[in-house]
Amino acid sequence: MSEYLLEMRGITKEFNQVKAIENIDLKVRPGECVGLCGENGAGKSTLMKVLSAVYPYGTWEGSILWEGKELKAHSIVETEAAGIVIIHQELMMVPHLSVAENIFLGDELTNGFGFIDYDLMNAKATQLMNRLKMPDINVALPVLSYGGGKQQLIEIAKALNKNAKLLILDEPTSALTGTETETLLDLIKEFKSHGMACVYISHKLDEVAAIADTVTIIRDGHHIGTQPMAELDTNRIITMMVGREMKNLFPREEHEVGEVVFEAKNISVWDTTNPDRKLVDDVSFQLRAGEILGVAGLVGAGRTELACKLFGYWPGDHEGKIFLDGKEIHVKNPADAVRQGICMVPEDRKRHGIIPLMPVGYNITMSVLGRYAHNQLIDAESELAAIQHEILRMKIKTASPLLPIASLSGGNQQKAVVGKMLLPDPRVLIMDEPTRGVDVGAKYEIYKLIFELAKQGVAILMISSELPEVLGVADRVLVISEGKLTGDFPNVGLSQETVLAAAIGKPETAAA
Ligand SMILES: Nc1ncnc2c1ncn2[C@@H]1O[C@H](COP(=O)(O)OP(=O)(O)OP(=O)(O)O)[C@@H](O)[C@H]1O
Ligand SMILES: [Mg+2]
Known part of the structure; x- marks a missing residue:
């Protein structure tokens, strides 16, 4: 009997005669967590879709040994039955169905008469949520009532409910807060201790370092190397991913900051479903030409809602004034915003x-x-x-x-x-988590572009949950906590601790 739970050998997958991955090997032992790293387009998701039979047997070359026997699965139903469960990079839930219905989708619990037993499903789903330390979730509500981070955790709950022997997580934390990420990593560790194996794909290499026993690196569809994490560090992983050493992750360039071009005054935004709840509370700030203004805060602090309001697409109640070159403007909708010179890169790409x-x-x-x-x-x-x-x-x-x-x-x-x-x-560019799901090399390119735009005088509002990114790129940092502005710091000798303290609503220094 082989020591491996899974052995993928010489996997090659083509799309329209172009090889996306070529001759890749991947091995996983029972209870082992393998980090799968590589740049955007390296072929990580493709390899996992081969494994989970999203691409059925016969549409790729090579072989897969599962528990020592060749696996020739034709659909995800077969791979799930074998104990291989994948959580895709893009969420796959039915927004209008309830949390419980989503968890049991395709596997509905029925009563003696063959009807769906909602009470039983809700009860089981609630149990599962409690076990996964998410007791606040009401499993009878539609999934769309919850934000991206919670949805992701629900998706994970759904996967864990399937008694996976191997859980594949493809970029699971791009929408999670720091605490949610910790919850997730703890859960994986717990399931690992019961023998579950996992493949963990992430561009957040510190997470890979925290969870992986072994790391496999692929570049341009080729296998570059597999090593125990204990012999690696994140810098070494980056070098193997990119093919060269990257000393400086932030290509900071001096640029001039000019006059105020954009001003937001007393912006408030209310929840669409619960009009009594304020999501953004009386936020005012100025933005200058060529300035990169970082907006830090915890996920859910109201930063995206603020951005939506400025870009003219907040569906709920909102108030406050917006000025461009000192003149008040009214932004009716996103098309109108673009016409007036305000553009936005949204957080939720899909x-x-x-x-x-x-x-x-x-x-x-x-x-x-x-x-x-x-x-x-x-x-x-x-x-x-x-x-x-x-x-x-x-x-x-x-x-x-x-x-x-x-x-x-x-x-x-x-x-x-x-x-x-x-x-x-654009004259004003709002970027909401601009490097989400982007690899280190491409991040570098996006930062370079941000500096280039700043040099040309574009005023940039960059919302980001990655503190090193905010501190590495911004000229000034706004911090938002529970809808309120709790910090406005020039980024000179600014520390992560100061920003974090303001983000959790306990500023060390008073807001400027
Ligand atoms: N359905 C498809 N049709 C054509 N080409 C595809 C298809 N799916 C993937 N590819 C190509 O295969 C290559 C590998 O893509 P893949 O999604 O596996 O990358 P990845 O490593 O997961 O990247 P990322 O980190 O950006 O998610 C890319 O060049 C991609 O364009
Ligand atoms: Mg991918």
Whole structure:
């Protein structure tokens, strides 16, 4: 009997005659956690889709040994029955069904008459939530009542409910708060101690370092190396991922900060479903030309709601004034915001950033289509030129601009969304978690771009939950805690501790 639970040997997967991964090996022992690392588009998700039979047996080359026997699964139902459970990079829940219904989707509990037993499902789901330390969740409410982080944890609950022998987590924490991430890592450790194995994919390498026993690194579809985590550190992983050493993660460039271009005064925003609840509470700030203003805070502090209000798409109640060049402006909707020079890269790429089945290229030019119109027709040539320019500038990895954006790797989709919002030449650019799901190398490129834009005088509001990123990039840092502005610090000798203290509502120093 082999010491391995899983052995993937020589896996090759092609899309339209292009090899996404080639001859990759991956081995996992029972109870072992393997970190799978690699740049955007390296082939991590593809390898896991081969394993879970999202790509069925016969659509790829190589072999998979599961518990010593060859696995030839044709669907995810078969792999789940074998004990392989995958949590995909993009959430896969049915928003209008309840939490319990989602957890038991396809596996509904029935009573003696064959009808769905909702009471039983709710009771079991509640038990599960308690076990997973999420007692606040009402399992009878639709999943959409919960934010991205909670939804992710519910998805994980659903997976754990399936008694996985091997749990695959593809970028599980990109929408989680620090505490939620800790909860998740603790849970995985607990399940590991009962013998569950896992494959953990993340661009957050400190998480990989915390959870993985072994790390496998792939680059451009090729296996680069597999080593015990104890012999590695995050710098070493980066070097293997990128193929060269990266000494400086933040390409800071001096740039001039000019006059105030944008001002928000007394902005308040109320919850859409519960109009008594204020999500943003009387926030005011100024933003100067060429200034990079970081907005730090815990996930759920109200930063995204603030950004939505400024960009003209908060569906609930809101108030406050917005000024551009000293004149009050009214932003009716996002299209209107773009016309007035305010652009936004949204946090939730899948819901607000892309039209999944439309080609990458048209996703990029969508915001400025009128520009290529002549006599009611689109001038395809000039549109294509603009698309190609953006694909080059953002280094978007795609075989053709005509492929659906959903076929790109997560990080490359993100780069396309950023490209889309640069085309209108914004004066004010709001970026909500701009590097979510983006690898270290591509992060570096996005930072370089942010500095380049700042040099050109664009005023940038960068919301980010990654403190090193805020401190590495911003000129000034606003901190929001429970909807209120609790800090406004020039980023000179600013420490993580100071920002964190303000983020949890206990500022060390008074807000400026
Ligand atoms: N359905 C598809 N059709 C065509 N090409 C695809 C498809 N799915 C993936 N690819 C290509 O395969 C390569 C590997 O993609 P994959 O999604 O596995 O990357 P990844 O390592 O998960 O990246 P990320 O960190 O950005 O999520 C990419 O070049 C991608 O464009
Ligand atoms: Mg991926």
